[in-house]
Amino acid sequence: MSLNYYDLILPVVPKGTFTYTSEHDIPVGSRVKVFFGSRIEHGIVKGKADKIHPDISYKNINEVLDDKPVFPEKYLTMFNKMSNYYQTPLGIAMRGVLAKSILSSERLDVDCDISDKSILLSLSNDQHSVYASLTKIIDSGFSANLLHGITGSGKTEIYIELVKECIKKGKQVIYIVPEISLTPQIVQRLSERLGFSVPVYHSKLSPKRKQKVFWGFNSGCYPLVIGARSALFIPSDNIGLIIVDEEHESSFKQEESPSYQLRDMAVMYADILNVPVVLGSATPSVESYFNALNGKYRYLELNKRFNEKQLPEIKIIDLKTSDIIDNLLSVKLYDKIFEKIKQNEQVLLLLNKKGYSKHLICKKCGTTLQCLNCSIALTYYKKGDYAKCSYCGEIYKFFKCSECGENDFLDFGHGTEKAVEILRELFGDTVIKLDTDSVTSHKKMQSILNDFYSGKYNIMVGTQLIAKGFNFPEVTLVGVLNIDNLLSLPDFRANERAYQLLMQVAGRAGRFIKKGEVFIQTYNPEMPVFQLLNSDSEKFYMEELSRRKEHDYPPFMRMVRIIISDTKEDRAKKTMETISEKINEAKSSETKTLGPSPAPIFKIKNRYRYSFIIKTPNVSRIQVLGRIARENFEVLKKGNMQLKLDVDPYFFM
């Protein structure tokens, strides 16, 4: 028997593929076990090796795990495209997307307990015109569809109809939501409506649970899986529809390599599979809105027929000219809250900062307490009496001023913990807090929401978690305590994020019978975003798009951010300078660059960071310039210096 050479994708760092030999014929997409260096790794057969070097001694494939391949060819095509577009070697792409516990796991015969008859597939009687126009997309090849509709406009109902239609045609559905662990309601709702227990997939599941869902979906047994980003990467050769809910969520962008944008990957994958993808949001991303405008996506706006209630008018409170209580509440907002409590109605207050205070400032010399590993001010937590760095996670139990050694500090910049303290002094025990610090588990979250829902508390204060679409009929007032920190970020999406957050939180007020009111406190009432909150959303998108165009930002230009980081400051600087010179030499006139410059957060985890940004209208230039960066880095790198190539970046600090 002759020897076959196979290229394998292994979940290891150095490069894309490694070549191994086997006497057997192994189909592409099979999982194999091999010796790699001195350890054992599991990988995927990518294909027959195209070149064999005589001076490399190839190892034999140890074991083939599958009798039929787990990863379809189209899946591998998607994988290659991802690796190529995001400038990430296949190995890193693989380790970022497929759990090791899956790669090495025995294929399970999952009994998913679903009989065809028990699935509730009868379509809704509703004559909603969107149903008719949308269900046609199932089984008609690739299409990207943007569903723009506020909460309560029936978005989820449309997803359910599409899922049913797709299952009816014998195909499977992948349904992606951000932060599935925080929104178990949607799973319950889908399960009730479809008549089977819908499996959930995300990276925090136990390996056992993960394997069950993975193999259950892969075998075609589960007709639907709902999950976080990683659910998109469960392979199956029978996928008929991909849904991405809350498509505007910036958490769909993965920060670690491969730093892919899930929504964009979903569209790319659907295109490869030749199936429809549906993106839904009450406040679509500017990118998706633009794609809808230029015809790349089909645009479907859900008119507010489903609930006649209009959004309440959003009013701005200028903090510069207001009397302010405890540096937190304008007298005007205080009066409003007081009035609502007297009528036993409920209030939601948004403050986008966790902990007690944003900064600790030395009373003696005025120095801000900083993390020793990062150039970042420490957040103080009163409960537990410690300071914490939000970038490296380091906790400081005992701290003193780095300049004068004193340990007497003034807290500055309120977080939710302090806000609760102040509000309790003003309004009594009727205040409850909701942020990721108070939510340590599903159960805790559910109990906080239930307590508030049942009326045990009148005021809930929290971070953006409170904007996540929970419905509280008694909420008639929404207050935004401070949005200015979000708007002052050096980030071209700051405006968009603020708009989305404000619209989402405003949507929590007076959703039902009672009339709602929304107040936003700010020191910068003249900022354009505030003028657009009460207009038609179209106006916001058009203005934002023209601003983006004027400043050469996405979606008009592609962006790549290069970060060089190193424990030695001068080495990082020099390397970044050389690489940026090489790129500037090679770039065409339509390509624009920014930097190099020290990153806004100069030091993270003891690594000094230099940043360089490329903007180009031409997608193919990304690959070319990216390769220049990587090749030069390979030559220049010393010690533990790192290069990060972030294609379509969302993080600019």
Add this chain to the structure above:
DNA sequence: CCATGAGCCTTC
């Protein structure tokens, strides 16, 4: 003479 540990090199 060997134990320890910091760089750096290789992984088909």
Add this chain to the structure above:
DNA sequence: AAGGCTCATGGG
């Protein structure tokens, strides 16, 4: 990334 290798350092 991570194990392995090399070479410098240091105590007995």
